[in-house]
Amino acid sequence: MxxxxxxxxxxxxxxxxxxxxxxxxxxxxxxxxxxxxxxxxxxxxxxxxxxxxxxxxxxxxxxxxxxxxxxxxxxxxxxxxxxxxxxxxxxxxxxxxxxxxxxxxxxxxxxxxxxxxxxxxxxxxxxxxxxxxxxxxxxxxxxxxxxxxxxxxxxxxxxxxxxxxxxxxxxxxxxxxxxxxxxxxxxxxxxxxxxxxxxxxxxxxxxxxxxxxxxxxxxxxxxxxxxxxxxxxxxxxxxxxxxxxxxxxxxxxxLDVVRWHQLTVALDGVESLAQATQTISVALAEAVVGAGDRLHALRVHLTGRTPLHTTEAQQPGTLEAAVHAAAQDVAGAELWIEQVHLQLASPIDRARLAQGDDAVAELLRLVDELAADPAALVAWSSKACGDVLHKLPAEAKAETDWSDLQALRELLADAEATLLARLGGAV
Structure with missing residues (x-):
């Protein structure tokens, strides 16, 4: 090289x-x-x-x-x-x-x-x-x-x-x-x-x-x-x-036989699942080009403002499945998707909505307050995720860091997206 x-x-x-x-x-x-x-x-x-x-x-x-x-x-x-x-x-x-x-x-x-x-x-x-x-x-x-x-x-x-x-x-x-x-x-x-x-x-x-x-x-x-x-x-x-x-x-x-990648794919403005799958497939192919016939293990980060933010909130797992589908479309390379991380945002004007006096505005303001207060965020996660954590296998519990504030903020953002999607018409 x-x-x-x-x-x-x-x-x-x-x-x-x-x-x-x-x-x-x-x-x-x-x-x-x-x-x-x-x-x-x-x-x-x-x-x-x-x-x-x-x-x-x-x-x-x-x-x-x-x-x-x-x-x-x-x-x-x-x-x-x-x-x-x-x-x-x-x-x-x-x-x-x-x-x-x-x-x-x-x-x-x-x-x-x-x-x-x-x-x-x-x-x-x-x-x-x-x-x-x-x-x-x-x-x-x-x-x-x-x-x-x-x-x-x-x-x-x-x-x-x-x-x-x-x-x-x-x-x-x-x-x-x-x-x-x-x-x-x-x-x-x-x-x-x-x-x-x-x-x-x-x-x-x-x-x-x-x-x-x-x-x-x-x-x-x-x-x-x-x-x-x-x-x-x-x-x-x-x-x-x-x-x-x-x-x-x-x-x-x-000399490696498995090559690890961290890949960020921007989905700004992407409106359909088919378009997203194609965009991800192109990015995956470019990431592994010229890297030989070894196995490629990828952690994929999806970012950007896109209506698919709402799609994911309504049907969790949609975009992860799209990434796996995109990997199947990459010819001439063997890919394994290790994880998919979502850092998506809704294309709506969140700041404007938060200034209103309806239920949506109240929800957004509450989310902002929790995100800004570490103690409150940890307390919220303990209460909101207690039942889920109880059901996790012992191995997953040991590897889950519930004191990671950034991870908790991402969890909070996911919860916000889900609630907004269920309110309907707000996003």
Missing amino acids: ENEVNTAGRPGSFRFIHAADLHIDSPLRGLSRYAGAPVERLRNATRRALENLVDLALAERVQFVLLAGDLYDRDWPDFHTGLFFREQMVRLGRADIAVFIVQGNHDAQGTITRELPLPAHVKVFSSRSAETVHLAALGVAIHGRSFPQREVPEDFVPQYPDALPGQFNIGMLHTSLTGAAGHDTYAPTDIATLKTRGYDYWALGHVHARAVECESPRVVFPGNLQGRHANETGPKGCELVTQSGGQMEARFVP
Whole structure:
């Protein structure tokens, strides 16, 4: 997808892969609530992505693979997860491809209690102190340190060894750097500190969105290997790096088997259900074009002022069904609609109606008062939704945050739309 060339100024010719955050067998919660969800494919996606990485390493004939932490999501429930990972490492070993690993917060030595011996060509860096592996035949020195436990508040980098002169030096580190949205702070450091080591490449892990933090030296988060939910969108994969003639060429290679999307479709002015379905179908097709034959999981947000706001209020579920119908019309791609969120508004002049002295105006003013008062909003939701919440399965109750004010305001808006539709003639 992307080519970037730097001058490294070091001898040697070799290729390597840098990946991180595999989260093999990461649990996917709540899928049973989605009718028609491709549960097994989603659950096996992290495994298939690792298989893709190994296939790439073999096809590209790389000399080594760097895995920068969080191979696993948590302690293994049994040995199947570890055996699968080991099997993939054996495939690499048969092709004489070395593997270097630093453990992160999810797979720290104090977190994973079960253990399997890894093949001799797989090196897991010590958690006690940073160490160096010298690949003299390639002119490469790899430096790294694993997490001893999940919580690592200190900066490891000042204790990393100095660069070996005349070698291509790589640092491996699982870190949040100076912080990233949605990620806890672990082994914090900064670019200036990384530069003090004199390395040519920093292979980082922990942040799930790919980011090239610096070009000289090259400092990279490859992102996770496989998106696991709707907040981990877009291509996921690894860095394929070639060093030849003093030049470094780095290329991102997508390896995900399920690609997550968040898609917003504006329905402003759309008056009929048929028109809406066509508009959504076009948007879905554009979202997945050129993304290969993988499964696409989409969370769709419908927005805008449209008479379909009233249609939905009168017959809840109409627009969600329209989205699923639109997905069926997209040729040449496999789509699964994970969720449909509605942020629609009626085309009526709500402000004008609220100024009246009838029942509609009173309703609108009450809604505004509730939306502006968090305590009143929570009290209303508890009273209005109590019976519904009581009937929900335990799993849904655990995942429902009834203190989320934005979600409650959306619920209130839905209630308003339903009441206005039932009053008739007001919208």
